[in-house]
Amino acid sequence: MRFLTSITVAALCGLAAAASQQSADVFILDTKQQQQTSREVPRLPKEVVRHILLQRTSRDSYGSDLRDIPSSVDTEAAISFIAKYGKSPAPLFSQTETSDPSQLVVILEGITAENAGPLKESLAKSSQHAAFAISDPPSKVANDRLMTLFQNLGIAVPEQCDLASAINPVNGDCWTGSSSVVKYDVKKSPEALYTLVDNLSRLNKFISSGDLEALLVLMPESSRSSKLNQWSVKAATGSSSDLRRRFNSETVIVDDSVRGANGAAAPTQPPVSRPTKSPLQTAAKKVIPQCFTSQKSCEDQTNTCSGHGKCVNKWGDKNGTSKVSGASCFVCKCLATTDGDKKSRKMKHWGGNMCQKEDISMQFWLIAGSTIALVGAIAFAIGLLFDVGEEKMPGVLGAGVVRGSSTK
Secondary structure (H helix, E strand, O other), rough: HHHHHHHHEEEEEEEEHHHHHHEEEEEEEEEOOOOOOOOOOOOOOOOHHHHHHHHHHHOOOOOOHHHHHOOOHHHHHHHHHOOOOOHOOOOOOOOOOOOOOOOEEEEEEEEEEOOHHHHHHHHHHOOOOOOOOOOOOOHHHHHHHHHHHHHHHHHHHHEEEEEEEHHOOOOOOOOOOEEEEEEOOOOOOOHHHHHHHHHHHHHHHHHHHOOHHHEEEEEOOOOOOOOOOOOOOOOOOOOHHHHHHHHHHHHOOOHHHHEEOOOOOOOOOOOOOOOOOOOHHHHHHOEEEEEEEOHHHHHHHHHHOOOEEEEOOEEEEEOEEEEEOOOEEEEEOOOOOOEEEOOOEEEEEEEOOOOEEEHHHHHHHHHHHHHHHHHHHHHHHHHHHHHHOOOOHHHHHHHHHHHHHHHH
């Protein structure tokens, strides 16, 4: 009897351990759809997945600090995963500045095999499969701390936002910039999962138009009470106090000759007054949304496209009617301007999300093309001269020279 009891206990412990190690599937919905070459889904540690989430939602270029990656994971492999599943980089050479698609991260907690069935079936019908899986999904406490990190980094984290509104990148209640992160507990709010299934076709319309990229994280119910309370052990909380602590710990190295009597560093020169910036430069540094809900808000926040363009509906037709029902996306359409009088009139082209940058790509390609053509012509002429000089004299001229010398 004791033997059977011990076997039963061991089996139950094995099942509990297997349940606690259940991975979390992650779906990447974009235009390239992250096709898998094999049926095996790669399993990534939570530290690498955290960098992928930060890289996709970061407004500026994300500089990853891989010191929190565990030693069991190769650094080069971690970098390759971040580059593969992260946000697509902007093209290196482009004549016009293109707007990147908005980034949406949806974290669903309390996922089980039963409630996730309809969602995975709907995704499979659209040929959308799990890109990778989190091998060690952390607890609910870690997810709350991750949301705090996103909020401290200036990423939109709307608390009261239904999923139907969250997938619309022009919704002002859920989007304040180019990225948004939302989290729902399916156990407490099962309607969130049903809403996602019902609005999956609408979500794919935004993705196919190139205006949105979404990342779905399905956190299993077994991870709710996990002992892993951090996505990264060495991860910073993202608060400004950590930056101040790092700044205060650094000291300025100066020569002893410039130190005062009390040992403090004496100023070597008076403080230089910084030039005041124009309102246009200040407005260019503020975050400009990917889309504006109305033409008036677009003109007010962009100063009528810096006076170099006009606000148009990106999703509208020639008459201005929106092609997508219930959505409008007003952006700046840059136009050419002329400076000077009639004799010295000069046309300028503009670019940027506010038409605040002068487009000099045409002048660049004109100078570069002319230089390449001139160098090529000179090289061709020199090569032609060398080929002519190396040719042998014709046989007729050689015979005449020999006959003349014999008559003498």
